[in-house]
Amino acid sequence: MAGGRSTRRAGTAATHVVLIAGAVVMVGPFLWEVLTSLKTFSETTHLPLTFLPHRWQWSNYVRVFEQLPFRQMFLNTVLMAAGRTLAQLVFCSMAAYAFARMRFRGNNLLFGLFLSVLMVPSQLFLIPQYVIIQDLGWVNTLQGLIVPGMFSAFGTFLLRQFFLALPHDVEEAARLDGANAFQIFLRIALPLARPGLLALTILTVLWSWNDLMYPLVVTTDPSAMPLSAGLATLQGEHFTDYSLLMAGSIMATAPMIVAFVVLQRHFIQGIAFTGAKG
Secondary structure: OHHHHHHHHHHHHHHHHHHHHHHHHHHHHHHHHHHHOOOOHHHHHOOOOOOOOOOOOOHHHHHHHHHOOHHHHHHHHHHHHHHHHHHHHHHHHHHHHHHHHOOOOOHHHHHHHHHHHHHOOHHHHHHHHHHHHHHOOOOOOHHHHHHHHOOOHHHHHHHHHHHHOOOHHHHHHHHHOOOOHHHHHHHHHHHHOHHHHHHHHHHHHHHHHHOOHHHHHHOOOHHHOOHHHHHHOOEOOOOEOHHHHHHHHHHHHHHHHHHHHHOHHHHHHHHHHHHHHO
16 A cells, blocks of 8 residues: 555656646746846847846837837737638638538538648748739738638638537428528527637637738738737847847737636637547
């Protein structure tokens, strides 16, 4: 008995050591980012590196607003993320329901073509997307940021897995009651697929908030940029004020951190559902 307890205690202690080490590895870079945002420029480039700032430079956060139209960039980011997310919830759910519950000629072939998009690196679409956006006159506009992200093959695939799992008896009962296909989709399928919609919402918001490459291509005016592209302009070719860059990064990531803390259970549940259904 004593030997078994000692073994369990040793195993528990080893588990806690591994978890603490993992937490340090995960939190360490973020803590360094926070401390760097409160240093002077000379401290960020001083060798050997200093861990704590000599004098806490809270003014770095004020300087971000002086260097960038931060409020407008933040608004652009929120609108871009909201527009993409709402559009994907509408279009991806409708396409997924059609692929999962409706039978038509070429269903599987067309869905296979949708999935083939996932095998192509997104960087290959940048040039044709930019040409289309330029021809439409949408460079440096909000619609130029939102429209290409209004639909995704992954979102269609994810929601299709949920719709496939819905019981057929519910649909049959609804049809007997006189409901048409759209009413079944709206009043029955969507409420039952709520975990999938939540997962798609979370992933789309995170992807949109962190999207960098595409906004850099289609926006050159700082007032039209989202935060990701705007912060990238702070990194110069020969000179970078790392304290200013880190301060801007902290403010850009703060909304996602707050959202995660408040909606932690829903975040974890949504990500878990993607793995369970994918």
